[in-house]
Amino acid sequence: MTKESSPKASPHAHSDRFIEATTERSFDASHLAHLYRQMFLIRRVEEESARAYASGKIGGFLHLYIGQEAAGVGALAALRPEDNVVTTYRDHGIAIAKGMTTRALLAELWGKKTGCSQGLGGSMHLFDKAHNMLGGYGIVGGHIPLACGVAFAAKYQQQDRVTLCFFGEGAVSIGGFHEGLSLASLWKLPIVFICENNEYAMGTPLSRTLSVEDVSQKAEAYGIARDRLVVDDVLEVEARVGVAVERARKEQLPTLIELRTYRFRGHSMSDPAKYRTQAELDDHKQRDPLTQARAKLLASKYTEDQLLAIEKSVEEEVADAVKFADDSPEPDLSILAPTTYDGPFAY
Amino acid sequence: MSNMRQLRFREALREAMTEEMDRDERVFLMGEEVGHYQGAYKVTEGMLDRFGSGRVLDTPIAESGFAGIGIGAAMMGLRPIVEFMTWNFSAVAFDQILNNASKVRQMSGGQFNCPIVFRGPNGSAKQVGSQHSTSMEHFYATIPGLKVVAPAFPADAKGLMKAAIRDDNPVVFIESETLYSVKGDVPDNQDAIEFGRAQVVRDGTAATLVAYSRMTHVALEAAAHLAKEGIEVEVVDLRTLRPLDEETIVRSVQKTHRCVVVHEGWSYGGVGAEIADRVQRLAFDWLEAPILRVAQLDVGMPYNAKLEQACIPQPDRVRDTVKRLVFRDG
Numbered sequence A: 001m002t003k004e005s006s007p008k009a010s011p012h013a014h015s016d017r018f019i020e021a022t023t024e025r026s027f028d029a030s031h032l033a034h035l036y037r038q039m040f041l042i043r044r045v046e047e048e049s050a051r052a053y054a055s056g057k058i059g060g061f062l063h064l065y066i067g068q069e070a071a072g073v074g075a076l077a078a079l080r081p082e083d084n085v086v087t088t089y090r091d092h093g094i095a096i097a098k099g100m101t102t103r104a105l106l107a108e109l110w111g112k113k114t115g116c117s118q119g120l121g122g123s124m125h126l127f128d129k130a131h132n133m134l135g136g137y138g139i140v141g142g143h144i145p146l147a148c149g150v151a152f153a154a155k156y157q158q159q160d161r162v163t164l165c166f167f168g169e170g171a172v173s174i175g176g177f178h179e180g181l182s183l184a185s186l187w188k189l190p191i192v193f194i195c196e197n198n199e200y201a202m203g204t205p206l207s208r209t210l211s212v213e214d215v216s217q218k219a220e221a222y223g224i225a226r227d228r229l230v231v232d233d234v235l236e237v238e239a240r241v242g243v244a245v246e247r248a249r250k251e252q253l254p255t256l257i258e259l260r261t262y263r264f265r266g267h268s269m270s271d272p273a274k275y276r277t278q279a280e281l282d283d284h285k286q287r288d289p290l291t292q293a294r295a296k297l298l299a300s301k302y303t304e305d306q307l308l309a310i311e312k313s314v315e316e317e318v319a320d321a322v323k324f325a326d327d328s329p330e331p332d333l334s335i336l337a338p339t340t341y342d343g344p345f346a347y
Numbered sequence B: 001m002s003n004m005r006q007l008r009f010r011e012a013l014r015e016a017m018t019e020e021m022d023r024d025e026r027v028f029l030m031g032e033e034v035g036h037y038q039g040a041y042k043v044t045e046g047m048l049d050r051f052g053s054g055r056v057l058d059t060p061i062a063e064s065g066f067a068g069i070g071i072g073a074a075m076m077g078l079r080p081i082v083e084f085m086t087w088n089f090s091a092v093a094f095d096q097i098l099n100n101a102s103k104v105r106q107m108s109g110g111q112f113n114c115p116i117v118f119r120g121p122n123g124s125a126k127q128v129g130s131q132h133s134t135s136m137e138h139f140y141a142t143i144p145g146l147k148v149v150a151p152a153f154p155a156d157a158k159g160l161m162k163a164a165i166r167d168d169n170p171v172v173f174i175e176s177e178t179l180y181s182v183k184g185d186v187p188d189n190q191d192a193i194e195f196g197r198a199q200v201v202r203d204g205t206a207a208t209l210v211a212y213s214r215m216t217h218v219a220l221e222a223a224a225h226l227a228k229e230g231i232e233v234e235v236v237d238l239r240t241l242r243p244l245d246e247e248t249i250v251r252s253v254q255k256t257h258r259c260v261v262v263h264e265g266w267s268y269g270g271v272g273a274e275i276a277d278r279v280q281r282l283a284f285d286w287l288e289a290p291i292l293r294v295a296q297l298d299v300g301m302p303y304n305a306k307l308e309q310a311c312i313p314q315p316d317r318v319r320d321t322v323k324r325l326v327f328r329d330g
C-alpha cells in the first residue's frame, strides 16, 4: 500500500509528490544486515579510494558514491544474479552491489592488470561479465539506448533476464534518455530505468537542469509506468524497484523510477562543491541511509557487537583489496592490440 | 611597440571573448557550467557576473540541443560561442555541426550564414580514460564549410579567438586541458590574427616538425633535445588546420628536405595524412626521406598511466622519429 505524500510531509523542502510507504514493512533482519554490509563496504571502499587518489595511486576522474549507497544496493537487491546492470561513471557502488570483488575493483582503480578490465578502463568504466555488470559509461546518457539493447537481447533470446539502467537527473535532458525510453516503451522491453536524482548535475542544481521538478513525470509521455521515492530505507528501495523488476520480468514492460538521493562529496575529486551550503549537506548527512539501516538493525535482533563484527570484516576485506591492488602488476603494451580488435588487427 | 603581459592560456581566451562581447552585442556564450560554476576549467570565470544570464547561459547536458540552438541563432544574425565541456561530448552534437552548421550556407544557396564558434578542450587530459580522451579535430577538419583553429600559445589563443568570433563561418576552436595553465606573452593590444598563417617557432635545417595545439610544445621539447645532439630541426606551429598554410610548410621542407608531423589524434586519415599528401605533391623534388607521423598509437586511450603515456606522442618518440629520418641509409 502506498499513498502520495503532501509537499509538507516530504523530507526535502523543495520536492512535491514523493510516494511514501504507509505501513511499516515487516523485514528479515539478517537480510538487512547483508545489505548493510554491502553499503558499509561501498562507503569504506570509496573513502579508501579518495585516500588513494590523494596519494596518486588513482588518476583521472573519480566520482564517489558516498551518500547514495542505499540507492544502488536496494535496487540491485531486487535482482537475480542473471539480471543485467548498466550504469554511469559513478559506478563503484553499483559494481560492488552486482558482485564484483573488492580486489578486482580496487586493482582497476589502481590501473593494474588484475583489475576487472585489466587496468584499461579505470574508475568510470567498470565491467564484470561474470556478474552481468555491463559497464560504467562516461558520455552522459549514451548508455541508456545501449541498456535498452541489452534488454532487447534478453527478449529476443527469450531469456528471463531484466536490465537495470542507472543514470543521474542530468541525463534526463539528453537525447539518449528520450530515445531509449521511447523505444523501450514501443518495443516493450524488460528494463527498469533508475534515475538517481542527487539534486546536482556537477555544479548545476536540478532547478536549472529541468523544467519540472518531478523527473518521473517523463515516463508519462512515453506511456510507461513510473515511481518516485526518497532513498532513506534500503529495504523500501528494494521493494519498490522489485515491483518494477517483476513488471519487466512478467509483462515485458519498462518502468522509470526516480530515486531521490544525495552525494556527500563533490561531483568528482576536483569539485569543491561550493554551490551548496554546509547546512544543506549536514541536513542530508543527518539522514544518512547507512546510519538509518544500522539503527534499524540495532532495534531488531542485532547487538552492537554483532554490527562491529560485520564492520570489522569489511575493514579486513578493504585492507586485503588495497594490498592486493598495491602488489599487482601493471599491464604492458602487448595488451592494447588484442583488446582493440578480436582477431587480427585491422590496420 | 605595445606592452607585453604574461597571461595564462585560459586568461587569454577569456579576454578575447570578453572584449568581443563588449564590442558586439550579438555575441553570447553558452555551455555546461560556464556561468555559475565559472567554467569546468575556469576559462569563463567572471563572465556571468560581467554580462549577466542573458548573455552567459548555463545549459543542461544537451549538446545536440544547445549546439542546434546556437546554429539557429547564428542563422538569425547572432554570434554564439558554444562551449563543449570537452570536445569528446561534441560527438553527441556531431549531426548538428556536420549537417546543419557546415551545410546551411551552401544548401541555402548562400542566403544564410552560420557565424558560430564551437570551443573547448580536446584530446587527452590525464588518465581520464577511453571515452574522455579522443582528439576530435581530425573529424571536423574533413568537413568543408567549417574552419578549424588549434593554437599553442596564449597570444595566438587570444588573437585567433577574436578572429573566430568575427568570422562569418562556423569555427571549431580546439583547446587543451593541459594547455590552460601555460603562460605566455600577450601584447596589450593583441588584435585578431588572420586564419591560415602558420608560424615558424624554431629555426632549423635538419628536418621540419609540423605540429599544433599542445603538440607544438612537445615538438619544441623534442627539438631542444635534438639540438643537444647537434640536430637542429625547424618547428612549424600551424595555428589553424583549416585553412591550412601549406606555403609555410612547403617553404620549410624545401629548406630541410625532411618532414615529421606530430599530432595527438589517430593517424588514419588524420591531419598528418592531409599534410603528407600536400607536402609530397608540392615539395616532392625536395624530399630526401618519407614523411613520417608521430600520432596517438592506433588504439583507444587506456586508463593505466604508463600505457596512456606510451599512447600519447612524447618528446622521446618525436626525437627518435627525427633521428630515423636524419640517419637514414640510402
Ligand SMILES: Cc1ncc(C[n+]2csc(CCOP(=O)(O)OP(=O)(O)O)c2C)c(N)n1
Residues within 6 Å of the ligand: A090, A138, A139, A140, A141, A167, A168, A169, A170, A171, A172, A198, A200, A201, A202, A267, B032, B061, B063, B085, B089, B092
Ligand atoms: C554528453 C556529456 N556531456 C557532458 C559531460 C560532462 N559531465 C560528466 S558528469 C556530468 C554531470 C552529470 O550529472 P548527473 O547526470 O546528475 O549525474 P551525477 O554525476 O550527479 O551522478 C557532466 C556535465 C559528459 N560526461 N557527457
